[in-house]
Amino acid sequence: MTDISIAIVAYNDEQDVRNAVSSIEEYTAASLSKKIYIVDNSTNENALSSLEQEYHDVIYQRPGENLGFGGGHNYVLEELDSRYHAIVNPDILLKEDSFSVLLDFLEEHEAGMAAPRIVDEKGELQSVYRRELTVFDMGIRMFLSGHFQKRQSYHTMQDMNYEKPFQAPFIQGSFLVIRTELFQRLGGFDSRYFMYMEDADLCRQVNLVSSLWYCPGTAVIHKWERGSHKDGRLFRLHIRSMLQYFRKWGWKLW
Secondary structure (H helix, E strand, O other): OEEEEEEEEEOOOHHHHHHHHHHHHHHOOOOOOEEEEEEEOOOOOOOHHHHHHHOOOEEEEOOOOOOHHHHHHHOOHHHOOEEEEEEEOOOEEEOOOHHHHHHHHHHHHOOOEEEEEEEOOOOOEOOOEEOOOOHHHHHHHHHOOOOOHHHHHHHOOOOOOOOOOEEOOEEOOOEEEEEHHHHHHOOOOOOOOOOOOHHHHHHHHHHHHOOEEEEEEEEEEEOOOOHHHOOHHHHHHHHHHHHHHHHHHOOOOO
């Protein structure tokens, strides 16, 4: 059994994936045993499979179709043999040994899942920590992002002290570390979401049976492209996923 398994779902972003893997290999302590799974949903040809030759702990898998974000991560769910599992976006870069810090944190707090400080390339903390999702807050996020600034600050937990750990209802799924046994027991991501909201759904499931924590002791860089704000097809997909989420968990309006 390895200490940690790490999954990255690729979709036509070869260089980002290579950069993410390189940073994981560079900064993760050699004393921490790991496997890095690359699930390639790409429609374009690439050379990601060569990472298996470059790094002994990389496992490349290509399903042959685009399974979506959650489906891609679930593709390796049954073969995981680790104490902890990391859900990592391709646009993540490590700058220190974040996994060692997070694993110690999970043990200390007896938590089910945790996320580090997630910052942009300038080192600014990103607004990825959220209170419980409501129809009102998601409506602001999708349609009225230039308004209701006080409410947006509340929803994104701007009032919290980010120098100290705290429990959170939802942390965006760009970098999450979960106990593997818990992830498998929950069945991974809900397969009804193709893309978007599956991370909110997973966080909610974790909080029902365990706890989700913010860990201030380490930081990772996230480039955060926010594709659904630029692409009409992705925007519509985001809306459908939001409707699926509220149908499942209830239409909390405010």
